[in-house]
Amino acid sequence: MSSSKLLKGSLATIVMRLLEEQEKMYGYEITQKVKELTAGEFKITEGALYPTLHKLEAEGFLTTETQKVDNRVRKYYSLTREGNAEAKSKVAELEAFLVQLQKVLNPKPSLG
Amino acid sequence: MTGKEHKSICAFLIDHRLNQQELFEEFYDHIVSSYEDRPDKAENIHSHLETVLKDLGGKKGMRKILIARHQAYGRVYSKRLKELFWSFFRWPMALYSLLILGTIYLLTLIFPTQQLFTWLMLLISLAPITIGGFFALKFNRKCRKEGKIYRSRVSHSAALKPALLLTFPIHIWNLSVTMFGSDVALTLNQNMALTTVFTVLLITFTLTCLRLMTEANTEKLTTS
Numbered sequence: 271m272s273s274s275k276l277l278k279g280s281l282a283t284i285v286m287r288l289l290e291e292q293e294k295m296y297g298y299e300i301t302q303k304v305k306e307l308t309a310g311e312f313k314i315t316e317g318a319l320y321p322t323l324h325k326l327e328a329e330g331f332l333t334t335e336t337q338k339v340d341n342r343v344r345k346y347y348s349l350t351r352e353g354n355a356e357a358k359s360k361v362a363e364l365e366a367f368l369v370q371l372q373k374v375l376n377p378k379p380s381l382g
Numbered sequence: 383m384t385g386k387e388h389k390s391i392c393a394f395l396i397d398h399r400l401n402q403q404e405l406f407e408e409f410y411d412h413i414v415s416s417y418e419d420r421p422d423k424a425e426n427i428h429s430h431l432e433t434v435l436k437d438l439g440g441k442k443g444m445r446k447i448l449i450a451r452h453q454a455y456g457r458v459y460s461k462r463l464k465e466l467f468w469s470f471f472r473w474p475m476a477l478y479s480l481l482i483l484g485t486i487y488l489l490t491l492i493f494p495t496q497q498l499f500t501w502l503m504l505l506i507s508l509a510p511i512t513i514g515g516f517f518a519l520k521f522n523r524k525c526r527k528e529g530k531i532y533r534s535r536v537s538h539s540a541a542l543k544p545a546l547l548l549t550f551p552i553h554i555w556n557l558s559v560t561m562f563g564s565d566v567a568l569t570l571n572q573n574m575a576l577t578t579v580f581t582v583l584l585i586t587f588t589l590t591c592l593r594l595m596t597e598a599n600t601e602k603l604t605t606s
Contacts, residue, residue: 316434
């Protein structure tokens, strides 16, 4: 299974975590940041990223502002107050899941 | 970015129906950013657009993006529509609703005929569609004047949808009553108390739609 498929379920969490760190980012910047942080191992496809961004925005977790950059309009996303709280909860949830997943993937031999 | 490259990107976006302002601007910036950032500078815009299309999930993926964007706006606007509608029943906006109720009640006393209300409701139900159409046309003309590629906004169509969805059946209902006069419809329309309440609710909903459209037009309410 490709990493893209595994990433899909955690995409909203990844986006929110990045925005927690960076304050505001635009779509292309998010894809590049993930690529950079994972040394190219993870690749977020735009086909998955934009619907996620738009969904989070509609749910009130993200807010946007536009800026003119090199004669074109750039749309920046940032977390709302609700988004900040949601990001923390989603990251904690994912971390807990990874701990459990680790237990399943690497079970310690039982002593008894 | 050369003029030719700019034209190729615009044609690509138009071809894939990303031709409304919000979608066009976001994806135009995305494509230009990725093109400027391409590792192989020998890659031309056409092969770069092929890569972009692949990353967007092909034609099917782009269609999904388009639908998701419209759905996201739809959710935001229907939430806002509910907020605006209920605000007419809360202080201080409730004053307007009481004023409308009083006016309609007086009208029923002065003109105790259902015909007047049928036509009044017809006119009222047409108002949001007319005003929404006016805003869309105004935006279209502005875009033409400024030489923009896009001609419409997702927010305009999202704000117009509730007005179309809810006032259109009322419009049909009233027309059928006027033209065919079914017994049930006549009984309902002859009940002035019911007609008054229904008219007040319709006017309130119409005002709600108008406020929503004004917000969408002045960009007070955006998911942006």
